[in-house]
Amino acid sequence: MFNFVPSIKNGMADKREHILMVAEKLFGENGFDGTSVRDIAHQANVNLAMISYYFGSKEKLLEALIEYRASFTTLQELNKDEVLTPIEKMDRVIDFYVDKIMSNFCFHNLMLQQGNNSRSEEIRELIIDIKQKNFEQLKKIITDGQRKKFFRKEIDIELTIGTFMGAISQFTQARHYWSRILHIEKDNDEAYRKKMTPRLKSHLKQVLHAHLKIKNEES
Amino acid sequence: MFNFVPSIKNGMADKREHILMVAEKLFGENGFDGTSVRDIAHQANVNLAMISYYFGSKEKLLEALIEYRASFTTLQELNKDEVLTPIEKMDRVIDFYVDKIMSNFCFHNLMLQQGNNSRSEEIRELIIDIKQKNFEQLKKIITDGQRKKFFRKEIDIELTIGTFMGAISQFTQARHYWSRILHIEKDNDEAYRKKMTPRLKSHLKQVLHAHLKIKNEES
DNA sequence: TTGAATTAAACAAACGTTTAATTAAATTTA
C-alpha cells in the first residue's frame, strides 16, 4: 500500500507539518476517536510528548489541521470572471472539487465526520463556517446563471448543491464499497483516484447539465 | 430535544432490543469509537455487564444491530412488478430510500462510517454485502428502463446510483450544516426530517428524470 | 550559559471485559 505522508525534512516547522500530515491520514482512515495520540506519534516517528508540546492537545491538533487545510480562494476568483459562461463555470467548479477532494480523501472524510459529530461545538462551527462560505460562492454562480438565462429557474438551488457535494462525498467516503462495485483493485487508493476522477467529473457534468440547462438546443 | 428510543417493555427480548436502539442512537451520533459501553448501559438503564452478557462484546453488539436492521425485500418486489413504468419505479425507489434513511439517520450514518472505517474486516464486508445487494436491484431497474426505451443508454449507471445515494447521505450526514443553510431549527431532528423529506424527494425525482429520461415529449 | 527541543516515565481517568455473588424465574420433585 502507498504512503502519501511526506518524510521529515530539516527544521521544526516541517516537523509540525509532518505530524499534521500523519494525523490527517490516521484521522481520515480511523476517525478522530479511532486514532490515539500514540498512534500519531509512532507513525510520525516523534516522541509522544511532542504532540502536546506542539499543539497543546489532541483536539487542538485537529483544529490546527483544519486551519492548515482550509484555503478557499479559487471559487471567489471564478465568480469574478466575466468571460466564462455560467455553464463553463459550473464545469470548472466540478473539476475543482473533484480534484481537490479526490486528491485528499482523508481530510475530506475527517471534515465530514467532525462537522457533524465532533464533541467540540467549536470545531463543528469552524467546519460549518468554512463549508458555508463555499456554499455561498457556489450559489452565486448558479443564481448568476439563472439571471443570464442559462439555467432553469425551477431548480432547488440548495439541494442541487447538496446533491453535487453529496455525490463526491459518496465516492470518497465509501471507497471500499465502490472499489468492489466498479472492480477497482482493493485497498489501492491511487488506482481508485486515477480511475474515478475523470469518470466522476464527466458524470457530474452530464447530470448537472441535464438538470440546470434550459432545454433549447442540443449541446 | 426528542428521544426516539422506545422505553423498556416487559420481557427480555424487549430489553435486548432496547439496548440495540440506544446503541444505534449513540453510535450514530458519536460514532462507534466515540461511544463507550458505559454510555450505552447508562442511557439504556441496564447494568454495564448486561451488554457483554447479551451480546458478548461491543463489536458483537454492532453486528447484532446491523443484522437487526438489515431488511431489504421491498426493492425485489418492486423489480418483479410488471405494471409500473421504469420511471414510476424510480420514483418509488426514491420515496423508499428517502423515507427509510430520513426516518433513521443514526443507523444510516453508522453504516456509512463502519462500512469503510470499521477496524473489523468482518463488519466492513457485512455492510458492503448488504449495500451491494441493493445496488444490484437498483441497477436492474435502470437497465430494464433502458431496454424498454424509457431511459437513455449513455448514462453511467454505477455513478448515477452513487450520486443518488450520495445525495441522500449528504442530507442525513451533514444535518447541522444543512439546518443552518436551510434555516431549519437547530438540533431538532424532527423538524429537519419533516421539512427535508418531501423536498428531497421532489428534488431527486427532478434530477433523475432530467438525467435518465429520453428527451422526446415534455412530461 | 541560557532557552528551546526532546525524552522516558509516570499520571489519573476511561476503556472493554470478566468475575463472583446475589436475586429472580423456571423447572422438577414430592
Add this chain to the structure above:
DNA sequence: TAAATTTAATTAAACGTTTGTTTAATTCAA
C-alpha cells in the same frame, strides 16, 4: 400445590489495558 432444585438474569466490584496529558530530567542549539 408447596417445597426443592436448577437455571437464568442481574449486580457491584474488580480486572488489566489504553487513553490523553504532564512531569522532570536530559540533550541540543544559539
